[in-house]
Structures are given as structure tokens and as C-alpha cells.
Amino acid sequence: MRYFLIDHITEWKSGEFIKGVKSVAMSEDFLEFHFPKNPIMPGVLLLEALTQLTGWLEAASSDFRNWFLISKVRKSNFYSFALPGDQVELEVQLISPGENPNLKVYRGTGLVKGKKKIVAEFEGEIVPVAEIEDPDEQRRFFQVLTREMKL
């Protein structure tokens, strides 16, 4: 699978918050095993979606110089299941920049039709985008993620 857990970014504010969506499709190959004959979006992939959204916030807030790698989960509650056909509305916000500028704490939520699926508080390291991806390609992909259909 392509390890992209965000389909679309709807709103963001530099250094503060970001919102995006992930649509769960029956065609996702991880649903074959999670669980056999009972497809449920794995909770940790919702956590990964929040982590990737945080990466996009760090990138967009730093002119595509920074990315975010999760290193601690303080707490993550998995309230109920996201199922094929659901659109998960995800939001992440910075809760403290931390004393170390390379370590930040974020809080994220995932809702389906207003119902909580995940609430997580996590920490991560800020790493240079250029070490892991081509910054210009990331910038272009961010435009794809944030584009709106104009008629």
C-alpha cells in the first residue's frame, strides 16, 4: 500500500493547527487482515494519520524545511471503530512547543459524523525534510492535498 493516511487537508494555521480528512475504503489492503471477515480501520493507522497531518503542519509552517516523527504517545484513546465508507475528520493542534525546540507535543482528534474515534496526545522530533524527502516534491504534494475543485 501507499503509506499515505491523509487524503485531503482542509484548513491550517501556521504553527498552530491543521485539519484534514481520511476516507476509509473497502479496497484498503490492510482491511483483509484487520480483521478477517470484519473490516475495521486499525486504530494505530488513525494515529499514523494524525502523525502525518502533524508532519504536514510542520512542513507548511517552516517553508518545507521541517517534518515530524512521532517518538512518544502520552495517551491515545480509541473510542469506537472507523469502518469502510467512513470519512474521518482529523485535527491536530500544538499543545506545547516544549523546552527543546526539536521536540513538540501535539493533541489530535478523529471524528466520524461528529462521533469521537480517537483522541491522542503525542510527542515527536522535528527533523529536516531534506533528509527524508525532496522538499520541492513535498511542497507540490502539499498543494495537491490542499487543492479545491473550482468550477
Next chain:
Amino acid sequence: MRFLFYDKITSIEKDKSITGVKTFTLSEEFLRGHFKKKALVPGVIYVEAMAQLLGWLVIYSYDFKISAIMSLVEDVSISSQLRPGFKAEIHGEIISTSRRDSLGKAWITVDGETIASMNRIIYSHIHKVNSEALANLFYYYSGIRV
């Protein structure tokens, strides 16, 4: 991708502990896009590996009469900068269990060094299950016939 994050269960003791192994390779599907210039095992994969393995211990301890679904994880530390090409040993322990849920902890070591740890994980129990089907899955997933 096949959403299975252990290759084999190496030891299991009812109501107590479980150990399994997982070899992380460059061919893992989740490395597509994580990332293009540097392959790094995503931290949440370790969370899933620990949750899956310990979940089997809970199910096994109840003789496959329940299933276990992760509902909370707390106080988790994970290495974020590991390149594939290592064999991980996953360890899990049940701390307490009741009819409704189970509490446990888990950790992962590579060559004796801890690369991930999870101090609390809670599983909700699901009582409507097909025990025979679960036991057969366990055999396929673990290599252990029950």
C-alpha cells in the same frame, strides 16, 4: 499490505506473558512513502506489533472464547529513526484482567536493546466470537497448534 506485525510466537504462558519475533525488511509495503530518501520504520507500527502480540495472549488466556480489541494505550516510547534490516523481539505481559477488559504492558528489543515500550494498554473483550475460527487463525498467525 498484510497487516501482521509479528512473524512467529516464540513463547506463550497463559495469563502471564508472550514473546514473538518480527523481522523488519526493506520490502515492507509501509516503507513506500516513509520515506523516499530514507527508509524509516514508522513508530506506530511498533505500537501495532505490541498490540497484536499481546492481544493474542489475552485471547489465548481465555481459551479463544473472547476477542480483544485495543481501546487505550498510554506512556508509549518508540524509536523514530530505525532503518529496516533488524530482527525485533516483542514481549508482552498481562497485568490484570476481568470479564470486561485486560490491562497489559509490552516492549520491543533489538539485540537486547529496548527500541519501544508501552507501559499501559487496555483491551476491551468481545464475547461474541467463533472460538474455532479464532483458534485456527492463531495457528496460522503464531505457528502454534492448540
